[in-house]
Amino acid sequence: MTGTTGGPLAKGVTQSYSFVMSLMNSLRPGGRHGLSSRETRDPIGLAVAAVNRLAQSEIIDRVGLRRQTEQVVYSTTRNGFRVATAAGRQFARAGRRTAGARPATAASRGVFDLTPTDDESMLLEVVRELADELLRPAAAAADEACAAPEEVLAAAGDVGLPVLGVPEELGGIMEERSAMAGTLVAEALAHGDMGLAVATLAPGSVATAIGLWGTEAQQQTYLSAFTGSDDGAAVPVAALTIAEPTVLFDPFALATTALRDGDGFVIDGVKSAVVRGAEAELFVVAAMLDGTPALFLVESGTEGLEVEPDPSMGVRAASLSRLHLSGVRVGADALLGDTDGVAHAECVRLSRLAWCALAVGTGQAVLDYVKDYVNGREAFGEPISHRQSVAFMVADIAIEVQAMRLLTWKAASRATRGQDFAREVGLARQLCSEKGMRIGLDGVQLLGGHGFVKEHPVERWYRDLRAVGVMEGAVLV
């Protein structure tokens, strides 16, 4: 509830004013339960609301919920519980604060081409198998549980997803840093399941960010944990956090701030769409520094961090969370990249690229699924695919998913070659969020009532595809 504090008025006036205001606020229904703040209650409404509140409290008492001591790691329903972030490992400081190694960009022979390189094809083969045989079968349960199963995360680690964007000289697997390879991988994974794709790609996104913008010290301090040269310890869970829970969110005008404080910074704000926030050991946090967005590395053990489950419409397997930062103090070495907004802007764009790739993969999954369904499902004595209204919907899905793919690939290939890709990724995001959602919508519609129940995956894809236009951060290629 929003409290009202008076200005420099006489004390009595302030008190009676704030009493009236708080009474008014408690009578106003808006701001909760999806009600607009313009709603008002009439006497009957007030009575109903009072009865309802009483009823709720009885239920709560009977089942003994709301014990503040209960430390849940992740709850599949929002309950407002916040817990401290994971204790996390000690990342031993190493290296100098000079610019770290920068991944090389790929050269081009200037030929229009839609064929992946041999390296990319080999990688894709492996990832497609992972998507088909592990992600897709695990998707429904993971969506329900709001958590990715251990074997999926382990398999993703074995395939090398956490170090996909890390250059070879820093312990990665690809010779050249390639946003294109990352894009193809994200697309293939999302064909299995978007939620699990996000869960498995999130740690690697932080590693990629450190590889791209880290100082030598940051790279030496953190990357060995991801590349497995850290005595066999598990790859850390890590989260790239840009989004904030506000309307009309603009990643270039953040509410989260970093204030200079002595040698370091103090960060305050709330981040949303934080993947596996409760388990994460390392966060990249976007915050305004002197009016310009910048990126900061924040370890989970740092004081002032709290995480709260934030289960959403879809992408539930990624255990989406909110990260609260109150007076979080970090050192000067926490700044990742520059202070003039360049690294941050590139980060936002590469993240959007990843979300576009996820939309393409899920869109393709919808297409593949409905193609079989409309050919198999009969009505009025013949397959429903024999009706133009059905068949044309499928045709449109195919056309738009290919358009989405080509825009995404164009942006990714430009990024890979080190060319400016702001326009291309902006357009790709526009198309992928609009047409992607349309595909999710039509996917359910083509199955009719069957599409609305969880027996078929289309309702999950519908929920997942809504994410593409609203997400910032979380994944990055």
Next chain:
Amino acid sequence: MINLETPRKHAGLVDQAHQLAMNMLRPISRKYDRAEHTYPKELDMLAALIDGVSETGATGGAGAGGVRRDDPGGDSGRVRNGANLASVLSVAEMCWGDTALLLSMPRQGLGNSAIASVANEEQLERYKGTWAAMAITEPGTGSDSANITTTAVKDGDEYVINGEKIYVTSGERADSVVVWATLDKDLGRAAIKSFLVRKDNPGLKVERLEHKLGIRASDTAVITFNDCRVPAEDLLGSPEIDVKSGFAGAMATFDNTRPLVAAMAVGCARASLDLTRDLLEQAGVVVDYDRPAQAQSAAAATFLRLEADWEGAKLLMMQAAWMADNRLPNSLEASMAKAKAGRVGSDVTLSCVQLCGTLGYSEAELLEKWARDSKILDIFEGTQQIQQLIVARRLLGLTSSELK
């Protein structure tokens, strides 16, 4: 390696086409929109210019359209950027200038595409330099072109053609017409053959010219054939009626021309986008690719939506042409490109008029013209609905009797 930029080897051609479009087509664009049916004499010089450039091979065969699948590929196994890609890119640039004038370009008719696609070597040589229009549609037969009623009857070493054709682009100005006619109506689509008929053939008559919504600089003719006798060697391709391969031969032309029509829509729509962006900027609306659309003005958000759709159409067009260059079957992709570009062309040009208000609606600007020109591009060479049928049948593995 994935790369969706304009090929380096075609960059010069695209620039050239852009300069031609800007400096030769735009200045006469409104003039011939108003003076419907008047021959754009300026195009003769332009055509000569294009011929000259083509002779040098610098265009990579662009412009004349039409693609031969049997031309020897030089570096086999290597990805090619050839004549198809060059054609769609240069056609898009020319249509950025003026779609109707591109369609009126001497010796660059759709009939030339058909000749280039299906004629044998001897015919290619013999028809060199002709300006060929294309006559398929009949008063009672539009999209179901397998159903045409124009007949061709063998008589000695000639064929006798009878029938009426409508919507013949450049039907008056061209010096020859490629006509679709059936050798035997009972044998269905397999019996449909195309013939090259000279315009001075006494059996051919241009009846009238249509008055149209758009592309008014392009003449659209009604042509009748009355016991029109053509030498047997003017039948394009094989005279055999192969019931198995059926319609494929004649329809193969469309795999090549559909990406070109997509290119026309892409070019026409970009003209609208370019001008609208400029007018919006003058009014203080700057489109920002980084900030979320919903955090920008409605006009900027609309523009972003239009441009994203447009980019999708363009890349689908390039994909279809690239596949043809690399001898990959592209019927599906050609239809996808045509379907997307056709509807995007209308949406973009009409929305740009809406964004620019009465300024866009007025003949003071060309936006209203582009919004009229674009409509035909979602109709000819297969309507939006026909493209969807083709795409759906291929995707779902359905025959034309299953998905009607």
